[in-house]
Amino acid sequence: MSAEAPPRPVRTSPAPAGASPASRLSRWNRFDLHGSPYVFIAPFFVLFAMFGFFPLVYTAWVSLRAWDLTGDGGFVGLGNYSRLMGDPDFWNAVLNTLGLFVLATVPQLLMALVIAALLNRPIRALLMFRLAVLAPIVTSVAAVAIVFGQLYGRDTGMVNGVLGLIGVDAIDWQASKTSSWIAVASMVNWRWTGYNALIYLAAMQAIPRDLYEAAQLDGAGAVRQFRSVTVPLIRPALVFTVVMSTIGGMQLFTEPLLFGQGDVSGGSLRQFQTVAMYMFEQSFQNFDYGYGSAIAWTIFVLTVIAGVVNALISRRLRGGTR
Amino acid sequence: MSSLRRPALRTLAAAGAAVALLAVAGCGGSNSDAGSADGTITLTVKTFSQFGYEELYKQFEASHPNIRIKQENIAKLADYTPKLQQWLTAGSGAGDVVALEEGILVKLMAKPDQFVNLLDHDAAAVRNNFLEWKWKQALTADGRKLVGLGTDVGAQGMCYRTDLFAKAGLPTDRAQVGALWPSWDDYLATGKRFAAAGTGASFFDTAGGIYQNILMQQGDTTYFDRENNLIVDSNPGVRSAWDRTVAMIGAGLSGKLQMWGPAWNAGFKKGTFATVPCPAWMLGIIEDQAGPENAGKWDVARVPGEGAVRGGSFLAVPAQSKHPKEAADLVKFLTSPQGQIAAFKAKNNFPSSPQAIDDPAVSGAVNAYFNNAPVGTIFGQSAKLLEPVYLGPDNQVVGDAVGDALTAVEQGKLSPDEAWTKAIADARRAVDK
Missing domain, CATH: 3.40.190.10 (Periplasmic binding protein-like II)
Structure with missing residues (x-):
């Protein structure tokens, strides 16, 4: 709603008591004034309660029970959580998730920033370039899986082919942690850099031109302008992308799953299994719903922690005493 | 990264915790086995991969004019199994006949009440239509409940x-x-x-x-x-x-x-x-x-x-079916020696019925693509040598x-x-x- 919206006419004279049509009208008006905004926003909250809040609470309840294929096996308290704390496969998945998060998010946001800055300049065929950075987002996931399957194939993959030209032996990308992380991170980066670049670009276009002119008069070069004008002024967009990437990174599921050709255990030694994949494996392959729910809740808590930490860090970034 | 911002991934995300647990709570699946006003019954059959039943459905519909059959197939077993779980747990959505792969059957045998006991529907009469071990795989330890009837053997x-x-x-x-x-x-x-x-x-x-x-x-x-x-x-x-x-x-x-x-x-x-x-x-x-x-x-x-x-499947009637009698009849028809022969002809699913294995249509079968290999004999020998494995x-x-x-x-x-x-x-x- 725009801030300049005309104020709603307020009925000031209360209707005399007993005059029933007038008082009904007045009650209706009072409701219209104080109640209707809530009615207008209610659909979101009703849907959220059904599809957001209820599952959250229900998952928490299931996570406190032993619940497998044969049904509800009763209350076990924090049993699932204490089992989780001692589960090496879970901690391996946490390590993979954090590792992939760093490998995928940091280069992704930096690249997005650079691309946005380039697209913010008057260059030839601007629209084409702007559309091109968006292409990965509209590419179907199945196509991504096929393309990256070709790239990172062990025997006939293109990446190994290129490496072979410079005398590097063929890499079994799925076999080691490092190689599988690099491959998965490249998929994530490829898909999401354009999306972030677009958000940065939108923020950059809202920066008044005269700030740059002033900076130019002060003798600032392109890099200095970028660091001292652009970045501080798009900080809200930066914080937003960092938080969104954190949420996405902690829930990373599809890319590693596709990389492993649908193997939810993420490699023979769980080289690239993320926590979301581990949750899926426990819930829907081993049908241990109670344990899977405990993992789901732990992911939620980890995501909140990581999101808050990242938001704080990125708020402090670049002269933030705000 | 985030499935939140990728509509294309909703299908995958749908398998994630929230939606799936909703299904567990009893909101999942659609109940499609409704009877219509003119007394026609629709039986929903849930299968995975290729069962080769299309011709058999037509035959069954021809001999049962009041029954319509709707097959809902999911290509990959790995996608089918979690869905089956949700339907069974939610108490709706499983339809009237479900295919059970051997691996999931052994798990579900721990909870036979989710399925109609086929012995209540005269399945005992068709016992000799199946290899002994195949019959026993779907029978509870006390021998009182039969969860499913065998289709093929791997x-x-x-x-x-x-x-x-x-x-x-x-x-x-x-x-x-x-x-x-x-x-x-x-x-x-x-x-x-x-x-x-x-x-x-x-x-x-x-x-x-x-x-x-x-x-x-x-x-x-x-x-x-x-x-x-x-x-x-x-x-x-x-x-x-x-x-x-x-x-x-x-x-x-x-x-x-x-x-x-x-x-x-x-x-x-x-x-x-x-x-x-x-x-x-x-x-x-x-x-x-x-x-x-x-x-x-x-x-x-x-x-x-x-x-x-390796592998091999069963057909079962979920207890949630509204037409257990008709569904059991359909299961018996599809798993009969004739039904298994038809499925073999359609999709090479090798029969678990000794009569079907010995039928010339199976034992004499050759596969043109494989240099006219006598697949009926090769697989028949293998199937008969089988020892049941627990x-x-x-x-x-x-x-x-x-x-x-x-x-x-x-x-x-x-x-x-x-x-x-x-x-x-x-x-x-x-x-x-």
């Missing part, structure tokens, strides 16, 4: 590339090829001869498939005894299958491919591996993957050792642990001894919760 053969065999100086005739490997040790020896010839192809596709075959020939139990105690480390059959498989990896015979992955699929066409253990239902998959231009290059011989089974409800999770360890050996990430220790430890942890 009778085994060994598929091989004749052109690669010729290149390596090995015989190509299927009888002579079968004579090369009466046992798995002979198979290993043949593999070494093949590897020495340097054709550029590997001898087999992946160690996991070979291991599974050897394992299923090692007696009547694998990872669990009949009291469901974990015996993975004390059962000599498991260790024996492991050791033989590791020996084959050591001899460099494995193509180290991931089953169902793109390189594996392409391998059938390009001839990157010379042999692959093939259950009857895999013939159709090989034909699809290798394509018409390779017709006659693949052939099928007997499997080393004495028969074996799997246990947690079979799959232990099997995954062992399979992953074998892959790690193939990748050179673990020595065979390290991998064995890890497999045992993982199996124990998965079972003692």
Whole structure:
């Protein structure tokens, strides 16, 4: 709603008591004034309660029970959580998730920033370039899986082919942690850099031109302008992308799953299994719903922690005493 | 990254916690088995992969004018199983007939009340239509409840590339090829001869498939005894299958491919591996993957050792069905010897009924794509040699642990001894919760 919206006419004279049509009208008006905004926003909250809040609470309840294929096996308290704390496969998945998060998010946001800055300049065929950075987002996931399957194939993959030209032996990308992380991170980066670049670009276009002119008069070069004008002024967009990437990174599921050709255990030694994949494996392959729910809740808590930490860090970034 | 911002991934995300748990809570699935005003009943049949029932549905509808059949098929078993779980737990959505793969059946046998007892619908009369062990797999231990009736069995053969065999100086005739490997040790020896010839192809596709075959020939139990105690480390059959498989990896015979992955699929066409253990239902998959231009290059011989089974399915009627009687009739019809013969003709699903196996339509069947191989005889022999193997409800999770360890050996990430220790430890942890 725009801030300049005309104020709603307020009925000031209360209707005399007993005059029933007038008082009904007045009650209706009072409701219209104080109640209707809530009615207008209610659909979101009703849907959220059904599809957001209820599952959250229900998952928490299931996570406190032993619940497998044969049904509800009763209350076990924090049993699932204490089992989780001692589960090496879970901690391996946490390590993979954090590792992939760093490998995928940091280069992704930096690249997005650079691309946005380039697209913010008057260059030839601007629209084409702007559309091109968006292409990965509209590419179907199945196509991504096929393309990256070709790239990172062990025997006939293109990446190994290129490496072979410079005398590097063929890499079994799925076999080691490092190689599988690099491959998965490249998929994530490829898909999401354009999306972030677009958000940065939108923020950059809202920066008044005269700030740059002033900076130019002060003798600032392109890099200095970028660091001292652009970045501080798009900080809200930066914080937003960092938080969104954190949420996405902690829930990373599809890319590693596709990389492993649908193997939810993420490699023979769980080289690239993320926590979301581990949750899926426990819930829907081993049908241990109670344990899977405990993992789901732990992911939620980890995501909140990581999101808050990242938001704080990125708020402090670049002269933030705000 | 975030599934929140990728509409295309909603399907995957839908399998995630929130939606799935909603389904568990009782909101999942749609109930489609409604009766319409004119008294017509619609039976919904849920299947995976290829059951080859289309013609049979038409026959059943013709003989039961008041019944319409709707099949809802999900291509991949791995996608079908979690959905089936949700339908059963939610109490709706499973329709009237569901297909149960052997691996999920052994789990569901722990909770037979989710299904209509087919013995209440005169299933006892058709008992002799099934191989003894197939019948018993779906029967509760006390013999009072029958959860499902058998459809196919994954009778085994060994598929091989004749052109690669010729290149390596090995015989190509299927009888002579079968004579090369009466046992798995002979198979290993043949593999070494093949590897020495340097054709550029590997001898087999992946160690996991070979291991599974050897394992299923090692007696009547694998990872669990009949009291469901974990015996993975004390059962000599498991260790024996492991050791033989590791020996084959050591001899460099494995193509180290991931089953169902793109390189594996392409391998059938390009001839990157010379042999692959093939259950009857895999013939159709090989034909699809290798394509018409390779017709006659693949052939099928007997499997080393004495028969074996991989997979095989059942049909069951969920207790939530609104028309259990009609659904049970449909199950009996589809699993009858005639029904199994029709499914074999349509999709190569090998019958579990002795009458069907001996029927000329099956025993005399040849497969044109595989050089007119007498598949009916080859798979029939294998199916009849079968000994029932007890799997246990947690079979799959232990099997995954062992399979992953074998892959790690193939990748050179673990020595065979390290991998064995890890497999045992993982199996124990998965079972003692």
